[in-house]
Amino acid sequence: FNFNGHVQTKKLLWFGSFWNYSPYQNDFYEPRVTGWFFRRGSSLSGGAWVETNYAKKYSVYFEGSARKFFNFYDQTAWDLFFNQNYRFTNKFSLSYRIAYQPRFNNMGYTWKDPTQTEIIFGKRKVKTVENILSAKYNFTNMMGINLRIRHYYSSVDNKEFYTLHQDGLLISNPSFNKDVDQNANYFNVDMVYTWQFAPGSFLNVVWKNAVQDYSNVVEESYFKNFGNTMEADQNNNISLK
16 A cells, blocks of 8 residues: 655645555565565555755755554654755755664564574664765856765664574574674765866766774764764775766
8 A cells, every 4th residue: 555645835835745554575685595584564654745946045855754563573663854955056056965764673684604594683773874965066067066975874783683484483582692783884975077078078087085984883972973984994086087
């Protein structure tokens, strides 16, 4: 079952809502082993969004949704997105986007033994935050620069462990004690200079900066994660095309 509807006002404001019901299903991807499957519970999700007139100098977009699973480990999920854009002039514009996606009592693959006969799932708290800052400047209608700065943070904090059986069901496994928590941070800067020096002919200069910080220690503070990431080794690349 799916529903998706939207309306527009006279001032060119958009409002929308969406709903989805998913029956139980056999997930053949989550076990990460061919021939195995995970029996997921049914769920209901719903959300709404609003969008202002993008023809104006300042515009925003907001979307919020939630999904609730029925009789399935009290699992819930939230998705929140906010984007704003400001056009300073016809040549220069700036946009910022943030996404916050927490998962509570999330059930998912955690570990498997070398023989792939024992697959462990975790009941965990998953938190994902993504920030993107973008800038665009056009010197002329033939030449411009695009800049994109992104920080992605995702943590997996396991609370309980279960063994997956071949019938797709989970059995509690309190003896599993491996450190399988995850804390991943990625910071990227991409800058692209484009010049169309003739019809159909382009010169592109691309600079990419990438930083990755990965550990098994879950750090709840977003700013602490960001600080640790900025202290990690950086990788820079420049290409001409």
